[in-house]
Amino acid sequence: MSRADVLAGPVPPAAPAAPAALPGAVARLLRSELRLVFGRRRNVALLSGLAAVPLLLGIVLYVAQGTALSGQGPGFVARVTGNGLFLVVAALFMCLPFLLPLTIGIASGDAIAGEASSGTLRYLLTLPVRRGRLLAVKAVATLVFVTAAVLAIALVALATGAVLFGVSDLTLLSGTTIPAGAGLARVAGVTAYVAASLTGLVAVGLFFSTLTEVPVGAMAATVVVAIVSAVLDTLPQLAVIHPGLLTHHWLDFAEMLRLEVDWGVLGQGLAVQAAWVAVFGALAWGRFATADVTS
Amino acid sequence: MVPGVVAAAVAGAFLAPPLLANAGAEGLPDLTPAELAANVAAAESVPLSGTVVYTARLGLPEIPTALTGANPIALLGGSSTLRVWTDGEDRSRVALLGDTSEYSVVRDGPEAWTYSSTDEEVVHYALDAAGQARYAELEAELREGPSPDVAADLPTPEEAASAALDHADESSTVSMDASTTVAGRDAYQLVVSPKTQGSLVGRVVVAVDAETWTPLRVQVWSTQDAETPALELGFTDVTFATPDDAVLAFAAPADAAVRDVIIPLPDETDLAVPDAAEAPTDATGPEDAPLPEGVTVTGTGWETVVEISGIDVQALLGSDPAAMAGLASERLIGSDEAQELVGEFVPEDGEHPGSDLDLGALYGTLTSESPEGQVISSALLTVLLTPDGRVLVGAVPAETLRGMA
Incomplete structure (x- = not known):
């Protein structure tokens, strides 16, 4: 199913050669784009795979409960058996370094380069939508998919945690216990911050996607950026550039689990993401608006 | 072209605030070390909350907190972030922040707790029965205010400050440095440097808030490094307001292991030592303490x-x-x-x-x-x-x- 097929119906047959915005065209394009992204079999498989992570983690922790190995593990894993809410945090914590960047790489790397490699990009460009708007539609669709991936992890983790370990009052990192309702809100905040802190990498992936006609190249480059950023973050010699690194503030979601949430810390993390979005969004636009599309 | 403009705008937005914040404090009236010390001595301790960054460049190996979680041993080297809350009296909380962990120390009157989120262990420190009685007695005394004859004995803030400066003068040079800005507040800087050359300590610089007279930053410079302080402890953000009651209270989480530590009341001879040290004007110096x-x-x-x-x-x-x-x-x-x-x-x-x-x-x-x-x-x-x-x-x-x- 190509884009041209999907849009054949709604688009007026006499589409002008130089695309000019028609009312509703962008919304229609976005709707078809979302249908396409969520209809792709590999994307569905990706979502299911991510959703399986908390399920597996929960079952493993449930089985290991009461053995000598319970209460061990990095970050929040040790706390899951006490409170199912922590399974959401633990699952996101485990997916954040690699699985989520991989998901972003696949979704954003494919956005433009995928169309180019299958030869549908030039048909897409004949639509009555400007190139900048087309890029924006691609970006929004990718963001929606990435958000769906984070939500899939969080919701499956919440359900699994609630069934296996129950939901009780939440003990914050500061040792203070808050009611389960407030705890749920905190965990929702963690999920929202994690989703928002992935936007910078989406912009980077979209930029790579405009550079090449080989989707795998753009996907790999996006994942490499995330990993290189994480590696640079561990080098104390580079402490000066750490605050600006794409991945530096990813773990700041823990702020949501402290006694008094310092919104300044979270705001700084989001500001860095916004900066990456601005720079790489502009780069992607600069490249895509002027590129010769031959395929 | 557009990407270049966007990049420049982003760089400007991130680099400009620190540059502006680094501008020195202008317009603070000059003070002598004695006046500053008197102001600090006269100031009442104020409720505050804020973020403190502690950096140690001691030349010891750095211990990554990613491996240990938030742990006080990380203070040996590298940079740590702490959150501080105090009501200015006897309740306070200090939290050492790790990436995904926290180590909290809460003091509530005669009791104190530490809580480590990594191993979920609570240590509860409390005075023994005699100590608690003594604490309540002192607190009651404090509430009534000093009795007239004690008040007559207490030195005025000016006297206490000049006594402290005299004491420091024996081995150190005390001077003022240019005023500065710490955590967005104007601050005076007091410099204490040893008179002799035999010590590793080059100088100690204390930045004091010009409004509340609260110390905002302490830097200890080593003689081995003239570029950066070996120890630095300073607010990056401070608010002078009474913290929320929930922050200053502590109740052990239901599933945490609690270890109780009872601190015995020190006997009279031990108590004599701080008394002697507090009265440096006496002929008997602290070296005479047992x-x-x-x-x-x-x-x-x-x-x-x-x-x-x-x-x-x-x-x-x-x-x-x-x-x-x-x-x-x-x-x-x-x-x-x-x-x-x-x-x-x-x-x-x-x-x-x-x-x-x-x-x-x-x-x-x-x-x-x-x-x-x-x-x-x-x-x-x-x-x-x-x-x-x-x-x-x-x-x-x-x-x-x-x-x-």
């Missing part, structure tokens, strides 16, 4: 060296550090080439990159051999542990300690 057995003090001022005898370090560690160090550097890694590579990165003198927090290994990492014993040297403090069980500690170079051993 010292515990096995402790001798040599030198004065910044070059004071404390010697403690009869300490069996090996027994405390429960293992032979040399064997530990040897073990770590001799472990076999796959191929010979890889082993050689590791060997190249491990210094010859038995130090090795310590990610393992085994106490013995840590000790092996920190110390180096000398003819007189094991030496722990840092930018500010040197410790010498001799084989016959003496420990010498002082803010002096290692050579000085080795000469005394």
